[in-house]
Amino acid sequence: IAGITQAPTSQILAAGRRMTLRCTQDMRHNAMYWYRQDLGLGLRLIHYSNTAGTTGKGEVPDGYSVSRANTDDFPLTLASAVPSQTSVYFCASSDIAGGPNEQFFGPGTRLTVL
Amino acid sequence: GQNIDQPTEMTATEGAIVQINCTYQTSGFNGLFWYQQHAGEAPTFLSYNVLDGLEEKGRFSSFLSRSKGYSYLLLKELQMKDSASYLCAVNDNDYKLSFGAGTTVTVRA
Numbered sequence: 001i002a003g004i005t006q007a008p009t010s011q012i013l014a015a016g017r018r019m020t021l022r023c024t025q026d027m028r029h030n031a032m033y034w035y036r037q038d039l040g041l042g043l044r045l046i047h048y049s050n051t052a053g054t055t056g057k058g059e060v061p062d063g064y065s066v067s068r069a070n071t072d073d074f075p076l077t078l079a080s081a082v083p084s085q086t087s088v089y090f091c092a093s094s095d096i097a098g099g100p101n102e103q104f105f106g107p108g109t110r111l112t113v114l
Numbered sequence: 115g116q117n118i119d120q121p122t123e124m125t126a127t128e129g130a131i132v133q134i135n136c137t138y139q140t141s142g143f144n145g146l147f148w149y150q151q152h153a154g155e156a157p158t159f160l161s162y163n164v165l166d167g168l169e170e171k172g173r174f175s176s177f178l179s180r181s182k183g184y185s186y187l188l189l190k191e192l193q194m195k196d197s198a199s200y201l202c203a204v205n206d207n208d209y210k211l212s213f214g215a216g217t218t219v220t221v222r223a
Contacts, residue, residue: 035213090156100162105158108156
């Protein structure tokens, strides 16, 4: 793999179900991020991790949890999905070492909660 | 909180120039990014400004005025493939990005 990958590509989920969105990067970036993108609202940060073993809350963290057991993987879990979590989810990574801190984005996961 | 404003939509003709403005009020500032996002795809990096002035990269240029909380992205010699959303994002002091809602640019023949 090259860059950053996400799985699944899309998913339809019943409300109340648990769901984990997967994100893996092979660029050895120390920082990783989860965003949701909704029409008219742009990208909003859910959770982030500046290094393996640490995580932080973004702008819209409620209903989501993350873990960062190693450098490459940053899964996002919805413990009990609700229809308002219907969105496109993007994972991103960056190398925090001075400089621009450009973020690279995965292809996204389109999630529909019914 | 963070407040980043950009126009919702712009339309221009192939070969023309379009300027997308972005104003911001944020609790911290460590640079401003512009990303391009085609429909159904991921955002991709276009430009970065941390000091005042103009950064030029081929047909695309980006300008920053920190004192005014203002940036613009200039797209020259527009091509049909430039039809996309353009996202303005501010990097805060903790390496997090706050995004504007995006400007959808439509290029017409």
